[in-house]
Amino acid sequence: MAIKQIQFRQVISLSHPINPRIPLWPGDPPVEFEEVASLETDGYFLRRFSMGEHSATHMNAPNSFYTDGIGIERYTPEDLVRPAVVIDVRDKTQGHSDYEIGLLDIEDWERKHGQIEPGSVVLMYTGWQHLWNDPVAFFAQDAQGSHFPGIGEAAIGFLIEHRQIAGVGIDTHGVDFGQSSTFATNHAVLAGNGIVLECLTHLDRLPAKGVTLVIGLLGLEGGSGSPASVMAFIP
Structure with a gap:
């Protein structure tokens, strides 16, 4: 097996801290913490916590959209270490909360930075990370539902078929835009056991290319997803 190395000068967390005040998908369970042991009484501090599998910065699993899909614990460690690129679409999303990231956005990025390499995770920086609080x-x-940008069907089809990407991530609460009723991007990526990361942050601190992602998950057996600790290694 070939030896692979990650060379970096900086590590940036792309995950939001978890607390009961974070934005939650409508209908999802609240984030709750309960003290189990205290320093004063027990000599150590311990809490239990409860939250939905798709809350905070998280990764979706195929079984969240496919009855025969794998659970989150079935991703291998090798699956979770990936090169990444960042596509900045803030100029398109400002004032257009229902914006669907399209082929033109990908073509514009590739004109500046070169073709997206196979096996990459494509991160979309919409600016929504700044609304997290x-x-x-x-x-x-x-009355029509939620409004936030996401990745359009044509764009994800191109990225999977012609660029053989490993997955996508975004700083909104969905790789599908808020008004989507089909969740086409989730379906397309998860059909191939790809990576879907949502509610990312600090994408503004990353270069357009050259980043290596290391994704830490909770090994929830049969889990439809998991809160994720996503680290970006910057060369």
Whole structure:
């Protein structure tokens, strides 16, 4: 087996801290902490916590959309170490919360930075990470549902078929845009046991290419997803 090395000068966490105030998908269970032991009484501090499998910075598993899909614990360690690129679409999403990232966005990026390499995770920086502390603005819900940008069907089809990517990530609460009723991007990526990362942060601190992602998961047996500790190694 060939020896692989990660060379880096900086490591940046792309995960939000978890607390009961984070934005939650409508209908998802709350984030709750309960003290089990205290320093004063027990000599050590311990809490139990409860939250949904798709809350905070998290990764989706195929069984969240496919009845015969694998659970989150079935991803191998090798699956979770990937090169990544960052596509900045903030100029398109400002004032357009229902924006669907399309082929033109990918073509614009590749003109500047070269072709996306097979096996990469493509991260979309929409600017929504900056709304994280305002759950109302993060989802922008109204009578039609939630409003936030996501990856369009044509774009994800191109990335999978013609660039053989390993997966996608985004700083919104869904790789599918908020008004989607089909979740086409999730379906397309997870059909091949790919990586879907949502609610990322600090994408503004990453270069457009050259990053290596290391994704830490909870090995929840049969899990439809897991909160994720996503580390970006910057050369």
